[in-house]
């Protein structure tokens with residue numbers, strides 16, 4: 001196994017005496033080159049989990065290992081792509097993509113060449129000299145994906161990267177991300193609220209339960225030999241994931257709405273894009 005989590009727990013100190021346990025006993029394995037999505041109710045600790053794997057924060061208990069080595073710090077082998085594109089508005093697309101390489105003291109010529117290759121991969125070669133404000137939302141996200149990939153990471157950690165985009169742009173980026181994943185063989189851990197997105201992109205979908213976040217269940221996405229998932233399998237899996245999440249969403253609603261709670265089991269619906277639970 002490539003990425004391994006064993007009994008990971010995370011608590012945050014809220015007040016002097018108050019501790020908030022956000023993640024509890026999280027254990028899973030991901031194979032090298034796998035594309036795995038994580039879905040779960042709002043606040044169950046999905047982003048926190050990505051932070052721990054990236055090394056930007058430390059687990060309170062448990063172990064995180066990449067290729068048998070414990071994760072203690074951030075490293076260029078694990079790069080995070082956030083929902084906000086996070087580009088520097090004052091720098092061109094090319095300079096944005098080169099930035100991490102220059103920080104790593106890569107010679108400028110080499111950094112420029114690598115950045116240009118990445119821009120080609122995300123079909124933005126013609127925009128190398130443009131500034132972020134001259135790009136559409138989808139283009140900015142492609143730049144941020146290029147900026148992550150140029151570091152040649154082994155693991156790409158994506159935290160709801162397409163949540164703020166319109167449906168059409170999101171679909172285009174799904175297609176591009178899958179193409180990039182197939183070409184680069186990078187291991188992807190993808191957090192989303194969108195069940196359909198999770199099923200369409202991933203080989204495995206991990207469902208988390210509400211706070212403190214635990215692994216509730218996991219589903220393998222079956223594909224045919226040519227890598228396509230038939231619609232019948234997709235729909236069936238979406239229903240199963242939704243059913244697994246219903247109970248968790250009910251808990252969140254009960255907690256947050258208190259007396260106003262009027263949830264009826266089975267009444268949770270996805271919107272037309274398969275998005276569910278993001279408002280909770």
Ligand SMILES: Nc1ncnc2c1ncn2[C@@H]1O[C@H](COP(=O)(O)OP(=O)(O)OP(=O)(O)O)[C@@H](O)[C@H]1O
Nearest residue numbers: 012013020022040041042043044045046047048049
């Ligand atoms: N640095 C921090 N200090 C204190 N509490 C934190 C910190 N980071 C996260 N939390 C708390 O941990 C819980 C989980 O947050 P997290 O962002 O990981 O959830 P999430 O599942 O990604 O949520 P969403 O789906 O809404 O993005 C929240 O209650 C949040 O307030």
